[in-house]
Amino acid sequence: MSRNLELHLKECEACSGTTAEWAELMGAEDLAVPFHESDVFGQELFRSRDMDGQQLGSTQPAGTEPAIRGAVQDQAPNDGPMPPDRLRRRLMRAAYIRSFRSKVRIRKHAAFQAISGALLILLIAGLFTLKGNDVQTQAAFEHTVSQRIADMQSDDTERYVIQPVEPFYGSGSVWLKRGSGEMLIVVNGLHSLQETDYQVWLQDEERLSSAGFMLVQGPQGKSYYYGVGAENAKRIVVSMEPKGGSRSPTGPEAVLVNMGP
Template sequence: MPSSRPENGNEAEDAVCHFLPEEKLVDYVMNRLPESERAGVAVHAATCSHCAERLQEWEQVMQLPELEGFCLTVDGVDGSVDDGHHIEVPSPERSLIPPARMGRKLRMRAYLRSAGIWFARNRRFILPGAASAAVAVFLLAGLFSMKQQVVPSAESIDGEVSSKIAVMQSAAYEQYPISPMPPMHGSGGVWINRNSGELLIVVDGLKPTREKDYQIWLQQEQQPVSDGMLLTRNSHGKGYYYGYGPVDPDQIVISLEPKGGSHVQTGPVALRIKVNGQQ
């Protein structure tokens, strides 16, 4: 008898277990849950293939070489529980626990991954997989609640971005103006909080194209890391980006890439912004 639950295809990929939110999986991997809650997560993941797969993804993230430098090591952490269930976790002799800064980024990444899933399925932007070294999210997934699954209007986006900029006018954020360079782009600005990894980019004059996307690259000592796509909303080319990343960039590059983005930069540079802390 054929199964009523598909094993392959888009329907299987879209299956979601609401018992364990992404944030709890991150806290489990980071060893930040009480023992009673850890046991509950382990027992559930032992019987739910969907949650077990997500848990394994987050464990792989924590073991990436790019993230190990941000992590602390703790001895004697065991992922087993008394009833015989066992979930694969980082080695008991060397369990990775990120400090507060990386922890905030991972939990924000998890929260917005679950909260922004509708937008990610219905818009042509890249949401990096859980095993990606860049912990990135995008403007609309983070600034809008997507009530009734309605894409916000351009006016609504402008209002939300203006409110966000007002919050970022503080000493915690570095601010870098973008000088206009016609016909490549107009004026704009970049706001960075290096403690949290928070990043906002607003720029005018980037003309939307049907064949290309504007992809953002964070460069640190000439090593680029993709941090997602710049959203362009209208014929005036107003572009927005809001996200988080583990890299402290010394410059930000925006390039024109094929639709959906590239693993490495291949297209021409549309904008280059130095953000080396010298304002």
């Protein structure tokens, strides 16, 4: 039978063309002449070509091949060869899989675009929220400082101007009430450092003592200190100390104010 098929394909241009076309569609490199007995696809191909119900096989009597070839050649030009049922199902399944994969890719792309858009919206909203929180915090700090300054205004309040000290260049004022010992320090332009505190020191005629820490708002903004116990202070020093402070001044002086004679 394999020999008959091989001879038929060599002599029949229509069958050879159809075989090559199906081989290209199926991507099968081995779907070409010569056929072998194990090539079920080739057998099914020529079963489908038998328009009169005749079967090609090793049991056919000699001389039947020319009759079959004549029947094939007598077909109308528009009667295209139809693949067997099994081959047709394979072709339809392959087309369905390609269509399904294409739809999946489109849906994945649309989902990715939707997720990206949502993340962008959330990012923008988060930035506006953070900016709004920073503005509110800064406004609250400014309000507190203004209120402290207003509370320190009285006839017995002493005010001293803070001169900028290199390399910090912080400027501001000190308000001191000798009677109650209240003191307010407001400085503009001090840098907020992560591992550093601005520690306030009060010096009188006998000793130098720590009074607390400046509250600094923003990387280079307004800072202030409010406390009591400065009745006898002759000098104010604000030094940069390690986080948590020191027992005595160890860092450079950011603010220096003389208040005594």
